Amino acid sequence: MPGGASAEPALHQPANVGDAKNAATRYHDDGGYGRDIDAVTKAAGRWIARRAGEVARPAMVFDIDDTALSNWQVIEDDDYGRIIGGPCPALPERACGWAAWDLRAGTPAIVQTLALYREAKRLGIAVFFITGRGESQRGATVRNLAATGFGGYDGLAMVPRGAHFASAADFKAPQRAAIEAKGFRIIANIGDQPSDLAGGHAERRFLLPNPFYRIP
Ligand SMILES: [Mg+2]
Known part of the structure; x- marks a missing residue:
């Protein structure tokens, strides 16, 4: 390679979803979300x-x-996945379908x-x-x-x-x-x-x- 320069190709990818999730969770948990509301x-x-x-x-x-109404619990439990179908078990840290979540009427x-x-x-x-x-x-x-x-x-x-x-x-x-x-x-x-x-x-x-x- 001429001059030994690294040739990292220019990428055109959008923001990393994992970084965005972490930033969103920090925004919720550090009180910024509540202050903005x-x-x-x-x-x-x-x-x-x-x-x-x-x-x-x-x-x-x-x-x-x-x-x-705040859907934060299901947002967090689903790690930002927004799957409409499927059951919503009454347990934390289990995948929960949003339609079933709504039907629990406990938001x-x-x-x-x-x-x-x-x-x-x-x-x-x-x-x-x-x-x-x-x-x-x-x-x-x-x-x-x-x-x-x-x-x-x-x-x-x-x-x-x-x-x-x-x-x-x-x-x-x-x-x-x-x-x-x-x-x-x-x-x-x-x-x-x-x-x-x-x-x-x-x-x-x-x-x-x-x-x-x-x-x-
Ligand atoms: Mg809305």
């Missing part, structure tokens, strides 16, 4: 407190998974979002959930929301049986339009995925952190 929910709280009294029928939209609240939700209700804001969960999970989802303190909502929109959307936004944005068509003004929409927020039909959008998975 604090920051976003507090910003949303300031906005709705200011805006609620200025519109006739204010409404707020909440996503469910990793917005209202804990994200406490900052619960505080925001309660504040919205106290302010007289109508509260709506729009989720990518399917209608087949309605019973478990209703029980889970009730058990964690998310009661008294004005609507819970779930993906109809057999429906499939390339992006969650293709389901969620028309659902927000339907809320507006009932005469509400959506002053805030909060979710953990950009696809929760894309497509308009909300005055302000609040994106919670989620480096753990992506919903297109």
Whole structure:
């Protein structure tokens, strides 16, 4: 080789997934995740407190998974795998299918979002959930929301049986339009995925952190 120079070929690989998992776990465990949730929910709280009294029928939209309810346990137990099917044994450090996890109806609240939700209700804001969960999970989802303190909502929109959307936004944005068509003004929409927020039909959008998975 001329000059003895090493000839390491230039690679074009993206970020290492293992490094990304380690960084995401550190972010969760060192409190950064919680602090970022604090920051976003507090910003949303300031906005709705200011805006609620200025519109006739204010409404707020909440996503469910990793917005209202925390899936951290299954994320960690599955080492960031997001396999929908399969059982979810009630044991830690065992692979757990996400659909079965949802049906256990034991997903804990994200406490900052619960505080925001309660504040919205106290302010007289109508509260709506729009989720990518399917209608087949309605019973478990209703029980889970009730058990964690998310009661008294004005609507819970779930993906109809057999429906499939390339992006969650293709389901969620028309659902927000339907809320507006009932005469509400959506002053805030909060979710953990950009696809929760894309497509308009909300005055302000609040994106919670989620480096753990992506919903297109
Ligand atoms: Mg979500």
